[in-house]
Amino acid sequence: MRSWRTIWKPLKIGLALLAWLATVIGFILLLTPGQISEINQRTLLISWIAVGFIIASFFLGRQIGQARPGQLPIDPSAGIIHAFRRREIEQILPLSDMIRQATSDIFFLGLSLPKLGSCAGILEDKARQGIHVRLLVPDPNERWLVLAIGRILQREEPYPRELSWFFNNFLPIWKRVPNAFEIRVHKQLPSVTASMFDDKKGYIEIYMYGWSLDDRLLFEVDYAETGRDYKENLNRLWNEAIPLNTTEAFIERINAVDELIHQSRQNHP
Numbered sequence: 001m002r003s004w005r006t007i008w009k010p011l012k013i014g015l016a017l018l019a020w021l022a023t024v025i026g027f028i029l030l031l032t033p034g035q036i037s038e039i040n041q042r043t044l045l046i047s048w049i050a051v052g053f054i055i056a057s058f059f060l061g062r063q064i065g066q067a068r069p070g071q072l073p074i075d076p077s078a079g080i081i082h083a084f085r086r087r088e089i090e091q092i093l094p095l096s097d098m099i100r101q102a103t104s105d106i107f108f109l110g111l112s113l114p115k116l117g118s119c120a121g122i123l124e125d126k127a128r129q130g131i132h133v134r135l136l137v138p139d140p141n142e143r144w145l146v147l148a149i150g151r152i153l154q155r156e157e158p159y160p161r162e163l164s165w166f167f168n169n170f171l172p173i174w175k176r177v178p179n180a181f182e183i184r185v186h187k188q189l190p191s192v193t194a195s196m197f198d199d200k201k202g203y204i205e206i207y208m209y210g211w212s213l214d215d216r217l218l219f220e221v222d223y224a225e226t227g228r229d230y231k232e233n234l235n236r237l238w239n240e241a242i243p244l245n246t247t248e249a250f251i252e253r254i255n256a257v258d259e260l261i262h263q264s265r266q267n268h269p
Contacts, residue, residue: 079227081201082220096122098197107134107196109234113162117169124173127180136238137166139185140257147260148189152207160260167257171250184241185253194234200224 095115099106099122106126110116116123116135127133138145140163150159174181196202201224206217223231244250 079222079225079230080219081222084218084220085215095119095195098195098202099123099126102126102131102197104198105132105134105196107136107194107202107234107238109136109190109192109194109237110166113137113166117162117166120169120173124177124181127173127177130180133181134238135170135183136186136241137183138163139187139242140167140253140260141185142187143256143260145187145189146257152191157264160257160264163257164254164261167250167254171247171254174244174250175247178245183244183250184238185244186237186241188237190237194230196221196223196231196234199231204230 096119099119106123108116123133123135138149140146140160146160146163147156150156153159155162170183174183191207193205193207194202200222202221204219204221206219208216221227221230242249244253
């Protein structure tokens, strides 16, 4: 069954054309001698009412579904509040500000890790305040996974180095606040990165092979209401992941990714 939105748009265009046609006919009748003035008045009245209806519905429709510059049309019932191309990232609240505003839980599913690294200090501060920080990243023990993500991101050589940097820099933070700062590794190949703050709002970024950084789709999600299924899926991925709760578990991942880096250097001297 077709959506009422897909039917309403061509119907509105057709009504507009009929209304303007009726208006033109009305003026012609007014300027034509011998026509009955009552008919002329009625024609003009009906046509201008129709024109007013079309204009009002047009602007009302723009107000209801209006998108900011660069924002894509969205359906709030799907759990999406706003949709952007990555090139319009400046239109959303900076990541550091969103972290600062969180009051109970901060979640990240990370493929692209530099932006997490840039917020390491803020994340540690929130953990020290007793706010649960959850970081979910690929498991370097799965060599195929690291290589596949590197290809998707079009960063095959630098991506293992980013993983190494992540584990080496977040291990000390975990040691300082182990009760509130939690890192887990997954063995899946997700096509998104995701953030979630206080189980209410956050962002999902879509990765497609061959897309440039600017072309990626970014969705602001209502995790608390219509987007609860997104939250359930992310929490399921978290629950099925492997927790890194010992220094040895971190060192194992650091050694695995460093071996990948060593192999890459041998293959690309």
